[in-house]
Amino acid sequence: GAVVSQHPSWVICKSGTSVKIECRSLDFQATTMFWYRQFPKQSLMLMATSNEGSKATYEQGVEKDKFLINHASLTLSTLTVTSAHPEDSSFYICSARRASEQYFGPGTRLTVT
Amino acid sequence: RKEVEQDPGPFNVPEGATVAFNCTYSNSASQSFFWYRQDCRKEPKLLMSVYSSGNEDGRFTAQLNRASQYISLLIRDSKLSDSATYLCVAAGFSGGYNKLIFGAGTRLAVHP
Numbered sequence: 452g453a454v455v456s457q458h459p460s461w462v463i464c465k466s467g468t469s470v471k472i473e474c475r476s477l478d479f480q481a482t483t484m485f486w487y488r489q490f491p492k493q494s495l496m497l498m499a500t501s502n503e504g505s506k507a508t509y510e511q512g513v514e515k516d517k518f519l520i521n522h523a524s525l526t527l528s529t530l531t532v533t534s535a536h537p538e539d540s541s542f543y544i545c546s547a548r549r550a551s552e553q554y555f556g557p558g559t560r561l562t563v564t
Numbered sequence: 565r566k567e568v569e570q571d572p573g574p575f576n577v578p579e580g581a582t583v584a585f586n587c588t589y590s591n592s593a594s595q596s597f598f599w600y601r602q603d604c605r606k607e608p609k610l611l612m613s614v615y616s617s618g619n620e621d622g623r624f625t626a627q628l629n630r631a632s633q634y635i636s637l638l639i640r641d642s643k644l645s646d647s648a649t650y651l652c653v654a655a656g657f658s659g660g661y662n663k664l665i666f667g668a669g670t671r672l673a674v675h676p
Contacts, residue, residue, distance in 0.1 A: 494668040500661055544607050555607040
């Protein structure tokens, strides 16, 4: 099956700093990638849809100035959590669309202290 | 009200047992449905799609009832390796994309 990677797999940062998470489709080109967030014992919540070469589409309630998304190539999308706070600590998962299926990355666990 | 609702469990069952999970969705415009499996601290992985006619994949059987907006998953002859969280997913087109809406998951623990 298709492979999607994320980097880093986990990160600890101090409150007020910014963190960048990369999502790569390794063996296919993805014009559309999705970013999700999952808090403990809760469902994956779609944050935004990332489109290569254009602005991301954010879900209601997600601050676009806080969660910066860049999809500069057909194999790479990045999510930057700016001025991170402890409440941003979560499991961030990306997925890349190939045909009618979505393939998920392994996730990035962010802890903000 | 959540768009996709599941019983969080946990379901604790012995090996060999048959277990059934249920799920309801609120958006009648949802077009496709799936069950995903998620292991602790891992990404979700597609288990199977769900069709109105019902579909079976080995020990797993999924069923969709559009009239009552209800989805089910049946696992027969449970194995220890089936222990995981099972996520019910409804998908529909919104803003030009097929968006996946996840339930919070039902946790299954299979014991010897």
